[in-house]
Amino acid sequence: MKKKINRFVYWTPRILSIIFILFLMLFSLDVFDENLSFWGTTLALFMHNIPALILLVLLIISWKQELVGAITFISAGLLYILFAFSRVPMGMALSWSLQIAGPAFLIGILFLVGWFKKKKIKNSPE
Numbered sequence: 001m002k003k004k005i006n007r008f009v010y011w012t013p014r015i016l017s018i019i020f021i022l023f024l025m026l027f028s029l030d031v032f033d034e035n036l037s038f039w040g041t042t043l044a045l046f047m048h049n050i051p052a053l054i055l056l057v058l059l060i061i062s063w064k065q066e067l068v069g070a071i072t073f074i075s076a077g078l079l080y081i082l083f084a085f086s087r088v089p090m091g092m093a094l095s096w097s098l099q100i101a102g103p104a105f106l107i108g109i110l111f112l113v114g115w116f117k118k119k120k121i122k123n124s125p126e
Contacts, residue, residue, distance in 0.1 A: 009117055013069060013110035017059045020103050024052040051076075066115035073108030077101035 028048030031041055055076065062069030080101045084093040 006117065009110070009114045013066075013073075013107050013114060014059070014063065016103065016107050016110070017055070017062070017069070017073070020107060021052050021055050021059065023103075024055070024100075025049055028052075062111060066111045066118060069111030070108045070115060073104045073111065075108075077104035077108065080104065 028045050031044035031048060034041075034044065036044060055072070058068065058072040062072060078101070081093075081097045084096045084100075087093075088096065
């Protein structure tokens with residue numbers, strides 16, 4: 001009998017990734033306050049959403065390769081922490097890091113758990 005990965009371990013990081021990427025895309029909506037032209041607004045939206053689009057492409061790859069998702073989201077969390085602490089005051093950087101890097105770490109860890117479980121099932125005798 002072939003064993004399967006727990007549905008919770010499989011679907012949770014994928015669903016959370018989609019929600020997280022949509023959350024990141026919400027931050028780009030501030031370009032509408034800048035009174036730009038149509039093409040200026042389009043370019044600004046694209047520029048603001050580059051990190052989210054990169055995460056989306058990597059999520060598509062991660063759908064079957066959980067290790068890619070683990071590395072991607074943990075790295076994204078670390079990069080955001082480095083960015084936050086180098087650009088803003090300490091108190092704000094800590095709260096920003098908890099809001100952005102925290103979910104990224106959680107998603108990365110869940111992808112890692114799924115990868116370990118998949119590897120364990122693949123290596124176990126039937």
